[in-house]
Amino acid sequence: TQLLEQSPQFLSIQEGENLTVYCNSSSVFSSLQWYRQEPGEGPVLLVTVVTGGEVKKLKRLTFQFGDARKDSSLHITAAQPGDTGLYLCAGGSGGSQGNLIFGKGTKLSVKP
Amino acid sequence: GAVVSQHPSRVICKSGTSVKIECRSLDFQATTMFWYRQFPKQSLMLMATSNEGSKATYEQGVEKDKFLINHASLTLSTLTVTSAHPEDSSFYICSASPWGDRGSYNSPLHFGNGTRLTVT
Numbered sequence: 001t002q003l004l005e006q007s008p009q010f011l012s013i014q015e016g017e018n019l020t021v022y023c024n025s026s027s028v029f030s031s032l033q034w035y036r037q038e039p040g041e042g043p044v045l046l047v048t049v050v051t052g053g054e055v056k057k058l059k060r061l062t063f064q065f066g067d068a069r070k071d072s073s074l075h076i077t078a079a080q081p082g083d084t085g086l087y088l089c090a091g092g093s094g095g096s097q098g099n100l101i102f103g104k105g106t107k108l109s110v111k112p
Numbered sequence: 113g114a115v116v117s118q119h120p121s122r123v124i125c126k127s128g129t130s131v132k133i134e135c136r137s138l139d140f141q142a143t144t145m146f147w148y149r150q151f152p153k154q155s156l157m158l159m160a161t162s163n164e165g166s167k168a169t170y171e172q173g174v175e176k177d178k179f180l181i182n183h184a185s186l187t188l189s190t191l192t193v194t195s196a197h198p199e200d201s202s203f204y205i206c207s208a209s210p211w212g213d214r215g216s217y218n219s220p221l222h223f224g225n226g227t228r229l230t231v232t
Binding site for chain 2: 041043045
């Protein structure tokens with residue numbers, strides 16, 4: 001069974017601080033996706049990484065896929081209150097139907 | 113971009129009644145949709161995979177007679193919670209991938225905005 005361990009589970013920081021969220025597994029994934037979810041809404045895709053060692057940047061967010069495609073990280077620079085939300089990593093298992101295995105999520109709170 | 117519409121967004125029902133939740137892909141076809149359940153401050157738990165024109169595939173521990181899934185067209189899947197009880201109260205979310213039909217392994221999922229079910 002493929003599992004994704006996400007850490008930390010909760011994170012509360014001040015505006016302007018940097019943070020990193022980790023997503024780890026003992027299994028290899030064909031792709032790793034990061035989603036952000038706000039209360040009462042569905043998750044929204046932030047990025048997909050597919051190549052080992054790949055780094056993608058989305059404004060102040062930097063996503064990295066591990067060389068062995070077993071882990072990923074999300075780094076946020078100079079966090080803002082608008083970054084508050086639940087961040088979910090999800091691994092593609094390679095099935096053609098597109099199902100994903102989700103981590104338990106990181107609840108981020110950025111205080112002004 | 114690909115849009116998934118979920119309806120209703122909130123529903124309150126009495127114990128013993130049934131509730132139907134709809135999930136529609138508005139601008140693409142989806143032979144496969146997924147239904148999740150999410151408890152407060154927790155991640156998504158996959159309940160079942162809805163397949164157009166065939167029976168849904170349920171995850172272990174999910175009662176298929178309790179959570180009826182119908183995927184009658186390429187743009188609509190429904191989840192019916194039958195004989196609802198207070199413990200069924202939860203946030204239900206559906207998702208679909210517009211590229212799933214092409215067998216892409218890296219297809220991102222597009223989610224509905226969820227349905228908050230409260231059973232009294």
